[in-house]
Amino acid sequence: MSAQVIRAVLLALLSILIALPVGYFVAHWAGWSVFCAGLGLQMLFHFRNFARLDRWSHRPVVDASLEGEGAWDGIFGRLYRHEKDLRTQISERDDQIRRLFAALQALTDGVVALDLSQQIVYCNTTAEEQLGLVSETDRGQPIVNLVRQPEFVAYLSAGDFERPLTLRSDRGTDRVLSIHVVTYAGDRRLMQIKDVTQTDRLDQMRRDFVANVSHELRTPLTVLAGFLETLQEIDLNRAEQHRYLDMMAEQSKRMESIVQDLLTLSSIESAPPPSNDVVDMGNLIDKLRRDGEALSAGRHSIVAETDRLCDLRGSEPELVSAFGNLIANAVRYTPAGGTVRIEWKACAQGAEFAVEDTGIGIEAKHIPRLTERFYRVDRGRSRDAGGTGLGLAIVKHSLNRHHAQLEIRSTPGVGSRFAAKFPASRIARV
């Protein structure tokens, strides 16, 4: 800096040195003009550099265009370096922020950041999908304007975030969300949203199973106990005693069949994979049709269509029980006069065993849960029909062991179709 001052003073002195002799020998005004010209030249030099700086500062670009002369060069250089460093820093920080946002986007949990007045500051795609938000347009919108469920509004305004809120999503999909609110940066709020549909369903299944087993066993037990009490306390004649004992026997048989089904289910679950013996499907289906006819007692027409060129590999007793179960269901849930079609045919992926009926049908919402243990579409009706509630669960397990998929299609009031699709590896061509 001091060098610049000395230089400026020296230049001023130089112009004085030239101006003095000129003023002395020529004229006063001439001396002054030389001096002024000297100073003016210096100013002109500075002004040019200043103009450059001015131009650059309007639109600072980082290329070689910022070059000064003399003392200005140093200043320009430093400015230039400062600008360049700043830009690198900014772009690094931008990268960091971008990566951070990408990480937030990649989260499988939904994230919504709210500001002090509960307006949306940021939300990731998972949250968009879960809550039906649109990130671009919904920023700055109070969250309660879009997630309007009263439970949520109450939860957010109560401000007690100890426990997460479980919310049933109302946007078409039947999903269960668990919303956890944490505070960050002072009093701002961050919502974490987990999709707990699966866990919720499992919990529900477990609760239902325990409740159902107890209920299914208790009903016949209550009847048994009631009859026992009657027999103990009231003197009955032989005929009545017999009638009661018969009913008791029936109830105990019922309990036995439930326990038997439960045991079958657990043994299927833990048994080694089924054998690879070839099962003669022609015979098997004939037998199944006859069993079906016996059960129907002439109330339905039962038709079988068998592709005799293809057989199945697997354990015959398990397959008989699974297929028989499907046919028995079709007979039970089809009103008298209906038709039950049994079909066995090869298809592109392997082969398919199907039972189609013209029965009462099943509503779509029940179909995914149909193979759960003790799941009943209509409690009263299925028990009257003599089911234990475990049939389809056993069918599904047996089929799974044979690598088959159970496909259920149904229209209420029209009929249902249960199809077991076997892969090619399970098929034996004749």
Added chain:
Amino acid sequence: MNESQHLSSQFDDELSRLRTHVLQMGGLVETQVSAAIDAYSTGEIASVKTIVETDRKVNDLEKAIDDDCAHVIAKRQPTASDLRLILGISKIVTDLERAGDEAKKIAKGVRRIYENGHLPGQYGVGVRHLAEAALTMVRQALDAFARLDTPQAANVIRADTDVDAEFKSIIRQLITHMMEDPRTITTSIDIIWIARAIERIGDHAKNISEQVVFIVEGRDIRHTKEKAN
């Protein structure tokens, strides 16, 4: 200068609070409608009581919001889009309140059907589908209001035609059914009332969407045949 800025931001706050209240009321109505539909298909008539109670809350909110609107108009003398917003809001709350009433009617109809030991039977599916369409309309209309999104509002207005057509087809089916078996008339009439209430909910959603178009664009598209382009 400073004071007027202060006042106008206070005004903005008031307007945004008003909108949030309307949407909160909308949230209550949405829950009412969806609970009524659930009651219809599951037969759990315990929720009918909650639906009727929620209706009281909806009514209170309607009164409170109307009051706020009157206050804002008296105090601020809003003009242009602010005025349209307030006029629109006061109409939207009326429609919301009526939609809530229709939900209450559905709930009571459901209770009647199940208490008489009947089941909606094969009409369960059709009515449920109709109800889901109407509920989606309400939801989208409220979303359109929250985002002041006119294309979305136009979608809702268009969807109303489908709901109306579906309603008519359910009525036709029920008429055939009643002619075939007069014993089903009681239940069928209850189902008609329910379907009618659902169809009205769709109409209210359409009205709300028309108000959204009015708020945003200043065009009144009520009772015009070719609706919002």
